[in-house]
Amino acid sequence: MVRSSKRKKMLKTALVASMSALLGIFVSGLVLCIGWRKIKRKGKDRRKEGMETPLFDLDTIATATNNFATDSIIGAGGFGSVYKGKLLTGQEIAVKKLSMNSGQGAEEFRNEVVLIAKLQHRNLVGLLGSCIHREERMLIYEYMPNKSLDYFIFDRERSALLGWKERFVIILGIARGLLYLHQDSKLQIVHRDLKPSNVLLDSNLIPKISDFGLARISGDDGKETKTRRVIGTYGYMAPEYAIDGKFSVKSDVFSLGVLLLEIISGKKNRGFVHPDHHHNLLGHEYIGLSQAWLMWTGGRASELIDTGLEDTSGKSQLLRCIQVGLLCVQMLPEDRPVMSTVVFMLANEGAVLPQPNQPGFFIERGSVIDAKSRNEDSCSTNEASITILEAR
Numbered sequence: 001m002v003r004s005s006k007r008k009k010m011l012k013t014a015l016v017a018s019m020s021a022l023l024g025i026f027v028s029g030l031v032l033c034i035g036w037r038k039i040k041r042k043g044k045d046r047r048k049e050g051m052e053t054p055l056f057d058l059d060t061i062a063t064a065t066n067n068f069a070t071d072s073i074i075g076a077g078g079f080g081s082v083y084k085g086k087l088l089t090g091q092e093i094a095v096k097k098l099s100m101n102s103g104q105g106a107e108e109f110r111n112e113v114v115l116i117a118k119l120q121h122r123n124l125v126g127l128l129g130s131c132i133h134r135e136e137r138m139l140i141y142e143y144m145p146n147k148s149l150d151y152f153i154f155d156r157e158r159s160a161l162l163g164w165k166e167r168f169v170i171i172l173g174i175a176r177g178l179l180y181l182h183q184d185s186k187l188q189i190v191h192r193d194l195k196p197s198n199v200l201l202d203s204n205l206i207p208k209i210s211d212f213g214l215a216r217i218s219g220d221d222g223k224e225t226k227t228r229r230v231i232g233t234y235g236y237m238a239p240e241y242a243i244d245g246k247f248s249v250k251s252d253v254f255s256l257g258v259l260l261l262e263i264i265s266g267k268k269n270r271g272f273v274h275p276d277h278h279h280n281l282l283g284h285e286y287i288g289l290s291q292a293w294l295m296w297t298g299g300r301a302s303e304l305i306d307t308g309l310e311d312t313s314g315k316s317q318l319l320r321c322i323q324v325g326l327l328c329v330q331m332l333p334e335d336r337p338v339m340s341t342v343v344f345m346l347a348n349e350g351a352v353l354p355q356p357n358q359p360g361f362f363i364e365r366g367s368v369i370d371a372k373s374r375n376e377d378s379c380s381t382n383e384a385s386i387t388i389l390e391a392r
Helices: 002-048 058-064 106-117 164-184 239-244 249-265 291-297 312-328 339-347 371-375
Strands: 073-077 080-086 092-098 127-133 136-142 199-201 207-209 230-232 361-364 367-370 389-391
Touching: 058 080, 058 092, 058 127, 058 136, 106 127, 106 136, 164 199, 164 207, 164 249, 164 312, 164 339, 230 239, 239 249, 249 312, 249 339, 291 312, 312 339
Parallel strands: 230 389
Antiparallel strands: 073 080, 080 092, 092 136, 127 136, 199 207, 361 367
């Protein structure tokens, strides 16, 4: 009887110990599970924190775009596709759906949302909100019925719809938008990717600067910032940024200068080197100066003007804008005007304009040369470095 009682007592003790162990394992697992869910929730919250614009759910955007139908696509690029949509309220929207393989990652996406939410200007595109669903990322903008600037100025038929009066309004609007970014906004932003496809036009052809994925906040002193990752678009990057990775508000001024010359000429600047040198605004195959520079110094600047601009009554204003464009693309950043000066020169015909110096890039014997290097007495090949440029 005693043995039987002891055996029962041992079994009871073992059973209690086993149940205690199982309960401990269960509690530990429950704690870990709750902890993991909290971590995941914090991760999601961290992705969304700072985003002051509304967050749309996927069903709302899918309904607006007819489930992302192909006939709703109004634009496409390396970043993904842009869809036209209409909310249940009747408001038309443009949905920028980022591709999984897009060079614009989570950092650029959040950067664009956070920055645009803090910016309000007539010449900046309005961001209505964003949508994040698992790995899907979308930006919802106000719809621009006239698409982008490059849709007009580089097409022979459509460019005829933009006379000089319309083009000047567009130039001045872009300049004022850039002035706001550089000086008048609280953040003082460098856009870093100003180009025709990033200038949208509303129903009244009012320009709106868009795509702030690469934008960075500038310091109050306006000094250059250096980056090892140079991202941008060939033909619009300033030499100090393309070659040395240094950018500042003056880098944007250079891009504006290129854009201004393109609007006037109707020709695209195709980057540093292009087989058809006569269509490269900033390159000339014979004497290493830009085509625009050569025409200006040779007293033939009027040859740069788009043949479709028949209205000669604004010729003096056209020539003035060419001079402003050349001032913006000067080699040294310190020689380029700040945006407040650019807007003043564009808006006031009575203002005296300085003569522009040589542009930043020129082509000599088929090679791209930064004019800055010509001022140096010597250069060692061991000191040379290569920067990888990531085109967008």
